[in-house]
Amino acid sequence: MITTVTLNPAIDITYYIPAFQSNQIHRVDSMYKEPGGKGINVAKVIKTLKAPVMVTGMIGGNNGRTICHLLDSYSISHDFQPISGESRLCLNIIDQHSHQTEILEQGPVVSEKELGIFKGHLEELSKKSSFVIFSGSLPAGAPQYAYGELIDLVQHHGAKAIVDTSGKALEFALAAKPFMVKPNINEVQEIYNQKKLTKEEIWKIIESWHASGITASIVSYGAEGMMVRIDEQQWTINPPVVKAVNTVGCGDALVGALAVGFYNHLPYEEYLINATAAAVSNAMEKQAGKVNIERIDQYKQGIILKKE
């Protein structure tokens, strides 16, 4: 199975409120409630693509219970480590112009003891997993090297680690040599302290990750696609030009679909195209982490894949 790790999951609530403004009383036109957090979005995509998936992480309180019920409604298996704090709630208010106002709780502070217990929990899950995906930022209280330690742990048990995070957490993750990394271009520029890296410079950085022992390195460029290295082969992939609805979560869709491609042992070029089509499909949906399986084939048409 593929396990996704969300250390700071959330209930994502979206309210549609026409003419929303501060200092007013509003009635909500319509709303939806989703289990959220990047690893959970990745799991939704994996589920849609019909591969076996398990969601883990740390949850607490009534919000934690709600996250579990919401995952049940998607028939997504979960096995979280309980913690004493209350899991967070994230609110997105959308008005009639599609302007978005986001209110994001920080989430609970996790203790060293809770992280220690979670490590044991993840160790057991990694024995049953082919891939373990670490997505998103670390919760308050976790040290910046936390992903590095967790990557060592899961890879020690034979699972392949996939990482999608940023900042110091990404730097420590890279040092632990995961199987695959998928930062976007801004996240790469940030850790190398550069405002603008050229494609040549990115290929050199990817080469250095490969030399350190990382098998698959992907740097995504939003509507411009991605640069990929797997083992000794390199490609650039451009998605078709589309009128995107919401590009939040495109990276999560890409990571989920790439993991499914590796899990199913597809030829690389076939699954790079499948994964790009899944990411484009996410860009065409209102909800982050949603992929429309019926439309994926139509997005494959305009994809340009170039061997480098």
Ligand SMILES: Nc1ncnc2c1ncn2[C@@H]1O[C@H](COP(=O)(O)OP(=O)(O)OP(=O)(O)O)[C@@H](O)[C@H]1O
């Ligand atoms: N506007 C768009 N049109 C077409 N495809 C897109 C668009 N935006 C993103 N994609 C597809 O999604 C992939 C990942 O996008 P992006 O680089 O924005 O990820 P990201 O910044 O990690 O996203 P997030 O962290 O919000 O999930 C791209 O490589 C591309 O294939």
Ligand SMILES: [Mg+2]
């Ligand atoms: Mg991302």
